[in-house]
Amino acid sequence: MKPLLLTICAVGLLAAGCGRKNSAHANEATLDELNRDLSAMTMRGGGHLPGTNEFNQFLAATGKSFPTPPPGKKIVLDPDTKKFVIQDQ
Numbered sequence: 001m002k003p004l005l006l007t008i009c010a011v012g013l014l015a016a017g018c019g020r021k022n023s024a025h026a027n028e029a030t031l032d033e034l035n036r037d038l039s040a041m042t043m044r045g046g047g048h049l050p051g052t053n054e055f056n057q058f059l060a061a062t063g064k065s066f067p068t069p070p071p072g073k074k075i076v077l078d079p080d081t082k083k084f085v086i087q088d089q
Helices: 002-017 031-044 052-061
Strands: 073-078 083-088
Touching: 031 052, 031 073, 031 083
Parallel strands: none
Antiparallel strands: 073 083
């Protein structure tokens, strides 16, 4: 009976630990998601890049936020390729 009880407890603890992690980065968009959304907005806008406020509102509507770049880096929009890239600061 004890091994069964221990097994049930172990499975319960593992299941509780497998839930979604609540972190500050949980709702941040990835670089691929940013570029995909930017491409969609550019196509809808007739080839014009959206403004910062408009893009942030679009991200918020999809439940995402602009990602935090790694330390010493920044995320910028390359106007030639019309994609977000990570650069040194």
